[in-house]
Amino acid sequence: MLSTEQALLKKLSIADLERANAYAKDLGMGLQIVRSFPQGVTIFGSARLPQDDKYCIMAYRLGGLLAKNGHTVVTGGGPGIMEAASHGAYEIGGRTIGLNITLQHEQFPNPYLTDCITFEYFFARKVSLAMAAKVFVFFPGGFGTMDELSEILCLMQEKKMPKMPVFLIGKAYWRSFDRIIKKMLEMKLIAKEDVGIFKITDDITEVVKAANKIGHPKISENFYDGFREASALN
DSSP states (O other): OOOHHHHHHHTSOHHHHHHHHHHHHHHHHHHHHHTTSOOEEEEEOOSSSOTTSHHHHHHHHHHHHHHHTTOOEEEOSSSTHHHHHHHHHHHHTOOEEEEEEOOSSSOOOOSOOSEEEEESOHHHHHHHHHHTEEEEEEOSOOHHHHHHHHHHHHHHHTTSSOOOOEEEEOHHHHHHHHHHHHHHHHTTSSOGGGGGGOEEESOTHHHHHHHHHHOOOOOOSSHHHHHHHHHTTO
């Protein structure tokens, strides 16, 4: 007698199975690379900002400070904020991980990566970016950055992953986002404790202090245990 899983698999088409295998391959590549280094600081932000933009300059400085303190810098591997943070860490001799993705525009690996893989699927890339982190940093960005931020906040809110430090860099940029969050609270769409999941700041040294407090935990064999090792030290 077939198990429920076997019965469901029998109903899948060849195309479905091939698609599932492609998803698994993409995610497997990501997990393989993130297990090769201690949890680092994952930095998100726009791919469109030029390197002389004030936020790119802040990201560059942050990358350097993190590298000086022995923290791996993890980004989406592309230009803009990702390139700036990678550049700052690379110049110090730090490890810079780029989890890139195939897109029709904007996305190409920057030259300051010590390790880089390219994903086909957003979900596999996002899982890897999340699993690699002990601290999350969000600089100004567009739809992609907002998608990544909202997913991380939702996972922490629903306790699908333990709460970890989340910094939104750039008070002027994130002011409107903060107003939306307060409106959510006012309408009781979120709980009071949800507001404390993230911190808006212009002080990049806060990120370094948070990373130093956590230390350099290895990613365990269990996805959530790896997160718990980091969050337990907060």
